Amino acid sequence: MSFTRRQVLAGLAGLGIAGLGAGGVRYWLGRPENVATHDYELIAAPLDLELVQGHITPAWGYGGQAPGVELRCRQGERLRVRFINKLDVQSTIHWHGIRLPLEMDGVPYVSQAPVLPGEYFDYDFICHDAGSFWYHPHTTSAEQLGRGLVGPLIVEEREPTGFRHERTLSLKTWHVDEQGAFTAFSVPRQAAREGTRGRLTTINGEPNPTLELPAGQVVRLRLINLDNTITYRLNLPGGEARIYALDGNPVKPRPLGKEYWLGPGMRIDLALKVPAAGEELSLRNGPLRLATLKGGASSEAPGDWPPALPANPVAEPDLARAETLRFNFEWAAALASPADEAAGRYKYWQINGQAWDINDKTCADRPIATLKKDGHYIFVLRNMAQYQHPIHLHGMTFKVLGSDRRKIIPYFTDTYLLGKNETARIALVADNPGVWMFHCHVIDHMETGLMAAIEVV
Ligand code: C2O
Ligand code: CU
Ligand code: CU
Missing domain, CATH: 2.60.40.420 (Cupredoxins -  blue copper proteins)
Structure with a gap:
């Protein structure tokens, strides 16, 4: 693909008008059988969420969800996503952590022209590395990410790993008040200090959920911090957990230890030995509970720690x-x-x-x-x-x-x-x-x- 920044700025970045394949449905995401040009259609659109019980939050979502729908691809394969913008503001998608050609990087005026309301853009790149990644816009980011335009992107290893179970946990703290209305995504006084923090912490869009996991099994937990501001101080008192990957790259497995600081944009893949049926663990941010992890029914023999994940093909600096x-x-x-x-x-x-x-x-x-x-x-x-x-x-x-x-x-x-x-x-x-x-x-x-x-x- 030959491409220059000047072409982008001149607006030759392959824009089209949305409508194709969307078939009048407000949200649709899938692998269309009869469309040869892309694997996913990913629609960004307004989305009413009930983050606070009995109140509506006017969020923005991908594929009818906020955080957005989980995209998956296999290492070494192409991922082709048609991004359709049904917001009334321009947007782009950036693929955080993916090593791809500049024209697919989603930075406005650097990689591409912004995708205007009603238009679409086809992203198409090879996923060289396996791991836990995520996607988000790179346009008026405090508001767009703040309203919910963030989502996980999982690149599966080429060969099956030793993990038979996995869960993605997307962490986000929403800038909403007690009535679910958005508060400022960025306040100058805070921007000049630690950043503007939200108030309502959620995992996969739910405050303080209980997640049932198969008792006695080793589960891969993919924790993704797609929050604007907050560093979560992750800890799991009494839990048996080991770190298998950091930010999409495998490490030699080691115990989670007392606390791991997961900053905005960062990911950690843990192996967790799920406690017996009915027993519970607290996944916490410092002293605050993020979620309850509960042992649920499982008929499988107890699992053991899987071997380390295979390294990604990243060049070793000399x-x-x-x-x-x-x-x-x-x-x-x-x-x-x-x-x-x-x-x-x-x-x-x-x-x-x-x-x-x-x-x-x-x-x-x-x-x-x-x-x-x-x-x-x-x-x-x-x-x-x-x-x-x-x-x-x-x-x-x-x-x-x-x-x-x-x-x-x-x-x-x-x-x-x-x-x-x-x-x-x-x-x-x-x-x-x-x-x-x-x-x-x-x-x-x-x-x-x-x-x-x-x-x-
Ligand atoms: Cu410019 Cu998630 O990054
Ligand atoms: Cu990035
Ligand atoms: Cu900073």
Whole structure:
């Protein structure tokens, strides 16, 4: 596929008018038998939710659900999704953590023109890596993700793994009041600090659900943080659980331990030994219960811990010949001017002295770094602020090497939770040409400066 950014900006990105295949149905998602061009049709549309009993929340959903319907694909195969926009605002879909060509990355004015109301866009890419991923827009993100446009994308391993049971748990804390009405998705005072938090925490759209799992079996729990702001401090007191993958990449299995901090955008795959029938465990965020996991009927023989998951085909960075680049994440709210704010330009954060302007379509023309295709790089990430930032890179998977604040067992990821005043080192092989967003996944940090473009040529 030959493609340039200029073509996108000129609007040649293969747009069409929705209607085909939707057949008058408001939501439809499936693998159409007689349509040769795509595997899924995914419709974004308004959706009334009852998050608070007896009250309606005017959410937006994918495939008639919020969080959106779970998409699945097998490693090494193509995923073809026709995204149909039935919202009255423009949108895109970004495939978080998937290593794909730039024109499928869903960033407006960088990867594609935004998909206008009533139009569709065909996403089509190969899923090289197996694991737990997710999808979301990259347009007016605080509101669009906040209203529910977030969903899991599961890439199954090529061969069956040792897991016979699995569940996806999508974590989201909604910005709603006691009557289910939306509250502000981003408040300037909060955006300049830890980010604007919602109030009502849900798993798969339900506050505090009870999930029945087969007693005595080992179940793969795919926990996905698709929240705008919150880092969940996951713990499972009394539970027997092991970590099998982080952010879509397998690790050598190890016990969950006391607590795992799952920042926005991050995922963790746990193996859980489900307790006996009728017994319960609490999955918690710090001291707060997120869900009750309950042993349910099972006629199978008790399961054992499966072997480690097979590694993904990610290039190993060669540290001996890597070039080092430094990125400082700075708090800049003291510099924000009232004139800028009046004009809707909030600049509370910057990377190496530069703030991204979310309203300026030309920011990506000024990449913060240019990497040589197939070059090896070490990034030193330095958080100069009191607030943590889940730092995410599009297009390429990186290896976390170490930190000055905690012990790290090196692992591959797409998002690293950079703690207060922490300095961490990551490394990667720049094997995917394009212009890739590099940003904090606290959405209102990203929208108030904490984003940059990294170019690979
Ligand atoms: Cu989930 Cu720009 O990323
Ligand atoms: Cu991403
Ligand atoms: Cu941040």
